[in-house]
Amino acid sequence: MTNHSEEMHPIASLFRSPLYDLYREAQARIVPFSGWEMPVQYSGILPEHRAVREAAGMFDISHMGKFAISGANVIDALQQLVPSDLSHLQPAEAQYTVLLNAQAGIIDDLIVYYQGVDTKGEQRVMLIANAATTIKDREWLLANLPSSLNFQDLSPTKVLLAVQGPQAVSLLQTCVQEDLSQVKRFGHLEGTVLGQPGFLARTGYTGEDGFEVMVDPQTGIDLWRSLLNSGITPCGLGARDTLRLEAAMALYGQDIDETTTPLEASLGWLVHLDRKGDFIGRTVLEKQKQFGVARKLVGLQMEGRNIARHDYPVLFNQEKVGVVTSGTLSPTLGKAIALAYVPTHLAKTGQDLDIEIRQKAYRAIVVKRPFYKSTAIPIL
Amino acid sequence: MALEYPEDLKYLDSHEYARLDGDIATIGITAFAVDQLGDIVFLELPDVGSALTKGETFGTVESVKAVEDLNAPISGTVIERNDPMVEAPEQLAEDPYGEGWLLKVKFEDASELDSALSASEYQSQVEGE
Numbered sequence: 001m002t003n004h005s006e007e008m009h010p011i012a013s014l015f016r017s018p019l020y021d022l023y024r025e026a027q028a029r030i031v032p033f034s035g036w037e038m039p040v041q042y043s044g045i046l047p048e049h050r051a052v053r054e055a056a057g058m059f060d061i062s063h064m065g066k067f068a069i070s071g072a073n074v075i076d077a078l079q080q081l082v083p084s085d086l087s088h089l090q091p092a093e094a095q096y097t098v099l100l101n102a103q104a105g106i107i108d109d110l111i112v113y114y115q116g117v118d119t120k121g122e123q124r125v126m127l128i129a130n131a132a133t134t135i136k137d138r139e140w141l142l143a144n145l146p147s148s149l150n151f152q153d154l155s156p157t158k159v160l161l162a163v164q165g166p167q168a169v170s171l172l173q174t175c176v177q178e179d180l181s182q183v184k185r186f187g188h189l190e191g192t193v194l195g196q197p198g199f200l201a202r203t204g205y206t207g208e209d210g211f212e213v214m215v216d217p218q219t220g221i222d223l224w225r226s227l228l229n230s231g232i233t234p235c236g237l238g239a240r241d242t243l244r245l246e247a248a249m250a251l252y253g254q255d256i257d258e259t260t261t262p263l264e265a266s267l268g269w270l271v272h273l274d275r276k277g278d279f280i281g282r283t284v285l286e287k288q289k290q291f292g293v294a295r296k297l298v299g300l301q302m303e304g305r306n307i308a309r310h311d312y313p314v315l316f317n318q319e320k321v322g323v324v325t326s327g328t329l330s331p332t333l334g335k336a337i338a339l340a341y342v343p344t345h346l347a348k349t350g351q352d353l354d355i356e357i358r359q360k361a362y363r364a365i366v367v368k369r370p371f372y373k374s375t376a377i378p379i380l
Numbered sequence: 381m382a383l384e385y386p387e388d389l390k391y392l393d394s395h396e397y398a399r400l401d402g403d404i405a406t407i408g409i410t411a412f413a414v415d416q417l418g419d420i421v422f423l424e425l426p427d428v429g430s431a432l433t434k435g436e437t438f439g440t441v442e443s444v445k446a447v448e449d450l451n452a453p454i455s456g457t458v459i460e461r462n463d464p465m466v467e468a469p470e471q472l473a474e475d476p477y478g479e480g481w482l483l484k485v486k487f488e489d490a491s492e493l494d495s496a497l498s499a500s501e502y503q504s505q506v507e508g509e
Contacts, residue, residue, distance in 0.1 A: 001394050001395050001396065001409065001413060001441065001448035001449060001450055001451065002394060002437070002448060002449040002451065003446060003447075003448055040445070041418060044418055044419055045418060045419055045443075045444040045445065046419040046444065238418075238444060238445050241445075242444060305422060306422070306424075307421070307422050307442055307447075309447060328444060328445075329421040329422065329442075329444060331444070358424075358440065
């Protein structure tokens with residue numbers, strides 16, 4: 001067999017999460033990813049995927065970028081860097097958004113967690129961003145935020161564990177002092193995890209209910225062991241990818257990057273031109289809003305068994321009109337699904353297109369996103 | 381899990397095997413390949429009557445994450461295709477040397493397999509990986 005997947009080239013020194021030894025105990029298959037040695041799977045992508053959809057799974061995502069920012073007007077300062085209106089964020093609320101360059105290209109996607117005002121009268125914000133972009137984000141933030149703000153990069157010092165699935169909250173609850181059922185979707189709190197301080201947010205990248213928990217390394221190790229004992233399935237990056245794709249969540253560097261704007265990426269719901277003032281990239285987004293975008297990211301479902309993959313051409317009338325950015329067999333639906341950029345006039349739900357796979361054309365249809373929607377996510 | 385390497389097969393270092401019986405070769409992929417791939421979700425094989433050329437791609441196997449070309453260990457004509465595996469490729473993992481065979485090929489020149497690996501050669505190659 002000859003491999004056609006993208007292989008990461010091992011580099012001299014890869015980072016290891018504090019949980020690295022625990023992956024090995026759990027029989028993980030470990031691969032280089034974004035400069036880290038990460039588990040791609042434990043028991044297998046399909047059983048791990050199913051565990052998250054039906055029960056609970058946990059992912060070590062300590063490789064992700066984590067920034068704590070505090071100061072007089074952090075929210076106002078961040079408002080300049082993102083297209084979303086952050087001014088209405090209440091303490092303990094969060095907003096998924098993107099950092100934009102002057103061309104409105106996406107520097108990264110991230111979640112802004114507003115933690116409120118501390119005793120010194122300073123606003124506190126936590127940002128969680130992608131692993132591969134951590135250094136780039138830090139440089140961008142430091143260059144574009146007032147130097148009066150206190151900026152802390154927690155990335156190398158904290159463990160971040162995502163606990164996801166319909167049973168995730170009740171199983172995690174046994175390790176947490178505060179009542180997690182009172183936390184709204186995208187809500188968060190500073191709480192007590194196994195007697196130690198932790199940051200807990202009801203967010204995730206799987207399309208299921210659950211929390212992301214940030215703690216010190218030793219607490220992270222203890223939490224992993226406790227959750228493993230309670231029956232939570234350890235899950236790797238493979239299942240994380242199939243889960244997020246079913247939920248039609250963008251993967252940075254693949255579905256979105258500095259050459260795509262949020263309007264092209266069908267992230268218009270986080271662009272609030274009418275609700276806020278100037279921000280980097282605004283001019284380009286105003287034009288795109290006025291005149292429309294030439295291409296859009298759409299969801300595709302394959303008609304047959306063939307699987308559309310990253311970089312496969314999208315055809316219409318035998319001509320290449322676009323490209324697949326992510327594709328897989330959806331374990332939940334049993335159908336091949338994909339995200340692809342296509343011309344806006346071919347982006348309507350129900351549009352027939354073809355995907356070129358090994359020099360042959362296979363029928364795909366534009367479908368609504370997400371491909372999968374959990375019925376278990378509470379609307380509090 | 382200990383992987384099997386049946387003695388009666390000829391192996392390619394790209395993880396295909398051939399089992400010869402008269403002038404018919406049964407072609408499949410090895411237990412090691414199945415283990416490395418993980419969950420197999422797609423299989424594409426040539427129609428009966430197609431010609432296979434040694435060393436050339438004859439089909440595709442996909443896991444959730446990976447796409448792999450299948451390389452022909454021997455030239456010949458496809459006389460049978462394992463359609464149940466095409467329909468349910470996840471079952472291939474259960475018995476890659478038996479029920480999980482891929483093609484039966486009528487071949488002309490058994491010496492094409494002279495350069496293929498024996499079970500022990502293949503085993504030492506992959507377990508050294």
